[in-house]
Amino acid sequence: MQRTVSSSPLAPSVKVKLINAGFHTAADLVDLLPLQLCQEAGISQEEANEVLQALRHDSRLCQERAAEGCITALELLHCEQSQGSLVTFSSELDAVLGGGVSVGKTTEICGTPGIGKTQLCIQLAVDVQIPVCFGGLGGKAVYIDTEGGFLVQRAAEMARAAAEHCALLAEDTEQRAALEDFTLEKILSNIFLIRCHDYVELLAETYLLPNLLQKCAEVKLVVIDSIAFPFRHDFEDFSQRTRLLNSLAQQLNQLANQQQTAVVLTNQMTTKVSNGQSKLVPALGESWGHAATEKLILHWEEDKRLASLYKSPRQMEATVQYQITGQGFRDASVTLELRPCDPPPSVSYKPHPPSPSASAPAWNCSKRPRVEAQHS
Numbered sequence: 001m002q003r004t005v006s007s008s009p010l011a012p013s014v015k016v017k018l019i020n021a022g023f024h025t026a027a028d029l030v031d032l033l034p035l036q037l038c039q040e041a042g043i044s045q046e047e048a049n050e051v052l053q054a055l056r057h058d059s060r061l062c063q064e065r066a067a068e069g070c071i072t073a074l075e076l077l078h079c080e081q082s083q084g085s086l087v088t089f090s091s092e093l094d095a096v097l098g099g100g101v102s103v104g105k106t107t108e109i110c111g112t113p114g115i116g117k118t119q120l121c122i123q124l125a126v127d128v129q130i131p132v133c134f135g136g137l138g139g140k141a142v143y144i145d146t147e148g149g150f151l152v153q154r155a156a157e158m159a160r161a162a163a164e165h166c167a168l169l170a171e172d173t174e175q176r177a178a179l180e181d182f183t184l185e186k187i188l189s190n191i192f193l194i195r196c197h198d199y200v201e202l203l204a205e206t207y208l209l210p211n212l213l214q215k216c217a218e219v220k221l222v223v224i225d226s227i228a229f230p231f232r233h234d235f236e237d238f239s240q241r242t243r244l245l246n247s248l249a250q251q252l253n254q255l256a257n258q259q260q261t262a263v264v265l266t267n268q269m270t271t272k273v274s275n276g277q278s279k280l281v282p283a284l285g286e287s288w289g290h291a292a293t294e295k296l297i298l299h300w301e302e303d304k305r306l307a308s309l310y311k312s313p314r315q316m317e318a319t320v321q322y323q324i325t326g327q328g329f330r331d332a333s334v335t336l337e338l339r340p341c342d343p344p345p346s347v348s349y350k351p352h353p354p355s356p357s358a359s360a361p362a363w364n365c366s367k368r369p370r371v372e373a374q375h376s
Ligand SMILES: Nc1ncnc2c1ncn2[C@@H]1O[C@H](COP(=O)(O)OP(=O)(O)OP(=O)(O)O)[C@@H](O)[C@H]1O
Pocket: 111, 112, 113, 114, 115, 116, 117, 118, 119, 120, 147, 149, 154, 268, 324, 325, 326, 327
């Protein structure tokens, strides 16, 4: 059922070169980067990008067929491999996440106030636009802000830093040409902001998202910052809240899967008292705990900012340190910028963070230490 190169909607001259180089099906090509493909098949980088984009389109078809229940596990694997991941600009966190934030899935980022949830979301809204020839997704972002926390100055700082970072890496004419569309102005104009003031507005906007994304297929990231704020206020009927949240979770998972988009949600932490001990746990209740496919918890350990992968169906739980700099979200250990498409460094895996049912406090309850470690 895998599409063959000969049946793909590519220029005949490109098909001949691909077949002569030994590429017969989409599966033979999905793992390649544009540069590798142009070297191995003797095609231009522009043609290599077109080939890989066509495959991504095929991957969308794969997902539609998966929804109809007629796809093999092998095809699904190829689809997932062709989707790529959304880098965070922290190579250690990318490694923990298996290459970055998953496209086609929902990821929840939880943490105490000021830990950096919004900073990471803004960073992702910039990073999703990294051109394909630099190993990025070349996409756009929809940013639903329920707290009024999106700061355009921060987005501008991160956008400028990302553009400068790519400019330093540009090696050929294709990459230099791509930089013309990866400027501060272009990056900011590709982040579509939606401000929601309550849960009714949020539900309405979520309902409209599939239409929006169908019209703008370049959207590869939808952020909701935060999901908790509108649902933690003005709610007296908790069973109604649970019903609404369950339906919202279903819609967001479907959106991620069917539109091949990364959906990132932020959530607050709340104190839970159990057996006379209090601990910090993600807000919105236990039922919501199943909503997102992957869950990341940002927390303090003394003066260090840590990110713990808490729930993932494909990656081992692990904790890494990060820092927030003027340029954005970064590894704690390095000051030099890492190339987003470089292979992730090895990560020292730490024990699984305590489960919310453990008796000890699950996360550091302190909000922000008075002095944060300097990692510059
Ligand atoms: N220009 C900057 N340079 C360095 N650090 C910064 C900069 N701007 C913000 N920060 C850091 O980011 C923190 C705020 O992070 P952020 O707004 O993402 O928190 P949050 O987790 O979203 O909190 P909340 O739950 O209140 O929304 C600040 O406390 C500060 O430490």
